[in-house]
Amino acid sequence: MLISDLGEQGLLNLIQPYCLPNTIGDDGAILHPPAGCELVVTIDVLVDGVHFSDRTTTPFDVGWRSVAANLSDLAAMGAVPLGITVGLSLPPTLPVVWLEQLYAGMQACLERYGTGIVGGDLTRSSVTTVAITALGAVSADRVIARSTAQVGDAIVVTGYHGDSHAGLQLLLDPELGQDASEFADTTDLQAHRKRLITAHQRPQPRLDILPILDSLRLNSSQIFPISGMDSSDGLADAIVQICRSSKVGATVSRSHLPISPALAQMFPDTALSSALYGGEDFELVLCLPQPIAIELVDRIGKGATIVGKITRLLTQTASRSTDIILVDDTGQYPTVQLDLQFGFKHF
Amino acid sequence: MLISDLGEQGLLNLIQPYCLPNTIGDDGAILHPPAGCELVVTIDVLVDGVHFSDRTTTPFDVGWRSVAANLSDLAAMGAVPLGITVGLSLPPTLPVVWLEQLYAGMQACLERYGTGIVGGDLTRSSVTTVAITALGAVSADRVIARSTAQVGDAIVVTGYHGDSHAGLQLLLDPELGQDASEFADTTDLQAHRKRLITAHQRPQPRLDILPILDSLRLNSSQIFPISGMDSSDGLADAIVQICRSSKVGATVSRSHLPISPALAQMFPDTALSSALYGGEDFELVLCLPQPIAIELVDRIGKGATIVGKITRLLTQTASRSTDIILVDDTGQYPTVQLDLQFGFKHF
Numbered sequence: 001m002l003i004s005d006l007g008e009q010g011l012l013n014l015i016q017p018y019c020l021p022n023t024i025g026d027d028g029a030i031l032h033p034p035a036g037c038e039l040v041v042t043i044d045v046l047v048d049g050v051h052f053s054d055r056t057t058t059p060f061d062v063g064w065r066s067v068a069a070n071l072s073d074l075a076a077m078g079a080v081p082l083g084i085t086v087g088l089s090l091p092p093t094l095p096v097v098w099l100e101q102l103y104a105g106m107q108a109c110l111e112r113y114g115t116g117i118v119g120g121d122l123t124r125s126s127v128t129t130v131a132i133t134a135l136g137a138v139s140a141d142r143v144i145a146r147s148t149a150q151v152g153d154a155i156v157v158t159g160y161h162g163d164s165h166a167g168l169q170l171l172l173d174p175e176l177g178q179d180a181s182e183f184a185d186t187t188d189l190q191a192h193r194k195r196l197i198t199a200h201q202r203p204q205p206r207l208d209i210l211p212i213l214d215s216l217r218l219n220s221s222q223i224f225p226i227s228g229m230d231s232s233d234g235l236a237d238a239i240v241q242i243c244r245s246s247k248v249g250a251t252v253s254r255s256h257l258p259i260s261p262a263l264a265q266m267f268p269d270t271a272l273s274s275a276l277y278g279g280e281d282f283e284l285v286l287c288l289p290q291p292i293a294i295e296l297v298d299r300i301g302k303g304a305t306i307v308g309k310i311t312r313l314l315t316q317t318a319s320r321s322t323d324i325i326l327v328d329d330t331g332q333y334p335t336v337q338l339d340l341q342f343g344f345k346h347f
Numbered sequence: 348m349l350i351s352d353l354g355e356q357g358l359l360n361l362i363q364p365y366c367l368p369n370t371i372g373d374d375g376a377i378l379h380p381p382a383g384c385e386l387v388v389t390i391d392v393l394v395d396g397v398h399f400s401d402r403t404t405t406p407f408d409v410g411w412r413s414v415a416a417n418l419s420d421l422a423a424m425g426a427v428p429l430g431i432t433v434g435l436s437l438p439p440t441l442p443v444v445w446l447e448q449l450y451a452g453m454q455a456c457l458e459r460y461g462t463g464i465v466g467g468d469l470t471r472s473s474v475t476t477v478a479i480t481a482l483g484a485v486s487a488d489r490v491i492a493r494s495t496a497q498v499g500d501a502i503v504v505t506g507y508h509g510d511s512h513a514g515l516q517l518l519l520d521p522e523l524g525q526d527a528s529e530f531a532d533t534t535d536l537q538a539h540r541k542r543l544i545t546a547h548q549r550p551q552p553r554l555d556i557l558p559i560l561d562s563l564r565l566n567s568s569q570i571f572p573i574s575g576m577d578s579s580d581g582l583a584d585a586i587v588q589i590c591r592s593s594k595v596g597a598t599v600s601r602s603h604l605p606i607s608p609a610l611a612q613m614f615p616d617t618a619l620s621s622a623l624y625g626g627e628d629f630e631l632v633l634c635l636p637q638p639i640a641i642e643l644v645d646r647i648g649k650g651a652t653i654v655g656k657i658t659r660l661l662t663q664t665a666s667r668s669t670d671i672i673l674v675d676d677t678g679q680y681p682t683v684q685l686d687l688q689f690g691f692k693h694f
Contacts, residue, residue, distance in 0.1 A: 025493060025494070026424060026492055026493050026494075026576070027389060027419075027420040027576050027577055028387040028388055028389035028420050028421060028423070028424045028426065028481075028483070029387070029388045029389075030387055030485075031385070031386040031387075032386070033380060033386050035383070036382075038377050038378070038379060039377070039379070039380050039429075040375040040376070040377055040378075041375055041376045041378060041430075041432055041465060041466055041480075042374060042375035042376075043432040043433075043466055043467060043468045043478075044434070044468050045434040045435070045436055045468045045469075045470045045476075045478060046470075047436050047470050047472040049473075050470060050471055051470070072374075073374040073375050074375060076373075076374040076375070077373060077374050077375045077377070079375065082386075083388075085388055085390040085480055086390075087390045087391075087434065087480070088392070089392055089474075089476055118388060119388055119390055120390060121390045121391050121392045121478075123392045123393075123394050123397060123398070124394065124397055125394040126396075127436075127472055127473050127476075129392075129436055129472060129474075129476050129478075131390075131392060131434040131468075131476075131478030133388075133432055133434070134375075135386070135388065135482075138377075143377065145373055146373050146374075229373070229374050
């Protein structure tokens with residue numbers, strides 16, 4: 001059965017069960033933000049053939065990923081989700097089951113993070129396009145901004161990087177990594193493969209970090225801003241964006257980059273580049289005082305690490321990245337500059 | 348110059364001046380909703396070739412109309428705008444001037460209604476798609492819902508209907524209406540033509556109605572709900588939707604339908620059908636007590652009228668429209684049922 005067979009009312013009937021009760025049926029949805037909170041709005045547009053394809057992503061995963069990307073943006077602002085709206089453009093020739101699976105994937109991710117769909121629009125198009133707007137709430141003193149990183153801050157990364165990119169490579173070329181000779185048996189290989197693919201298909205927005213930050217703030221005698229963003233466009237991109245926005249530099253340690261055993265063992269040659277430039281890991285990159293950073297990393301556990309520190313800007317041209325460097329503690333590799341050059345290009 | 352020539356950073360630089368200060372540069376935008384207000388969220392997706400085309404709509408008008416449609420949804424909920432987000436998908440081969448004109452059109456409409464762009468996303472696609480989410484604020488006791496129309500309420504329409512549809516017809520076929528023999532000279536004809544085309548290209552969301560409603564509420568000894576929605580999908584559609592949602596019927600008077608002199612004179616044969624089913628007039632259809640309705644129509648002035656009244660539901664099947672009827676006071680035409688049959692179909 002195709003979208004065009006269902007008709008407009010049929011489509012609305014299909015979608016309605018996936019939406020939060022009492023939000024559908026008017027020109028707009030009504031939300032009740034908690035008193036005294038700022039409102040955070042994020043938007044993300046996914047286009048068939050650009051951000052996903054049937055080759056690598058099931059409709060369920062398109063749904064999951066599109067929600068995860070938006071919730072990650074909320075987490076990166078320190079905001080708790082209030083709900084999302086879904087603007088869909090669909091070819092009339094799309095199978096209805098594709099749409100059902102898309103909504104099932106969105107709902108699975110939303111439920112996991114205690115939120116839901118509050119509104120939407122549905123139109124016809126020649127290209128499947130998913131435009132999601134997420135709304136969140138944050139009290140003014142807990143906003144995480146890119147522009148407030150302080151010289152001396154530790155740079156915390158909340159989890160492994162590069163896994164999503166490696167997972168995508170595996171999906172695109174199933175032959176890849178089959179000959180990884182380091183493995184005693186194929187059990188490890190299969191587990192690694194699965195782990196990397198899951199990292200790509202089901203990224204986890206780090207909303208779980210927010211209560212940890214709250215508790216660290218509460219227990220600290222010090223008042224400190226937390227600066228940061230998510231690493232959706234890559235770890236290097238996040239560090240460079242924070243530095244530019246805060247007008248600071250950064251020293252990142254090559255040996256402290258959070259590379260998973262799976263990535264290191266299956267892609268020894270490209271692990272570093274995937275970790276820095278792969279993107280879509282949806283972890284948080286946070287800058288905060290060293291002692292609190294140590295406690296944060298300890299509380300998060302697996303994959304979380306301090307990758308470097310924020311430094312004073314030495315050059316005057318903030319638009320250049322000469323003050324953002326990757327150093328090697330072992331002396332094996334020369335110091336290099338981090339820049340956006342290898343990041344994901346949208347155009 | 349094409350979008351692909353500009354690159355991602357160039358595009359962001361181009362768009363930034365159109366956004367409200369201090370809203371860009373983080374993973375999400377921060378808004379400050381007034382204390383004690385509900386938050387209203389609306390979303391609207393416009394697709395090239397479906398909702399607009401170069402033949403009938405300049406990029407400036409695409410921008411204006413896409414914003415107007417969303418602000419109209421806010422007005423239909425009784426909400427004052429807080430800001431919009433813009434999710435754009437663009438072919439790399441699109442001229443940069445198209446994008447500039449789109450933003451100029453959006454900004455012109457936003458400025459007129461005292462609001463602005465607070466965030467966005469920009470991706471590549473084969474089809475130009477504009478997904479706008481608008482955010483508004485309304486106090487709980489002023490929410491306009493579809494579901495609260497009361498038996499005995501007057502049905503108020505805030506302005507002329509059918510003009511936008513007629514304007515589109517004129518744009519699609521410039522020969523149309525050239526032979527309207529009623530006109531003494533071509534001056535009237537040209538003025539009418541221009542008026543209808545403007546109605547299509549630059550619809551005015553009726554946010555101006557909200558302070559009038561506030562003042563009527565303030566001056567009334569009675570506490571009353573105002574039910575309603577906007578007429579973006581046609582006047583008949585709006586009345587049917589309100590009736591279904593409120594589980595009531597309606598009697599609409601043929602001779603009271605708000606048809607402009609321009610529409611009546613240029614399209615005598617199709618004026619009624621355009622007024623009922625044309626759509627995209629972006630007026631409000633409101634149900635409220637008769638005495639207050641009379642005052643409201645008086646305060647709004649030109650085009651505003653009471654088109655009928657809300658009646659008790661006689662049949663048990665609320666999904667049928669047998670209780671929503673169009674009557675002719677002159678006895679010239681038989682009573683007919685209003686339904687969604689001729690409304691705009693999205694699929």
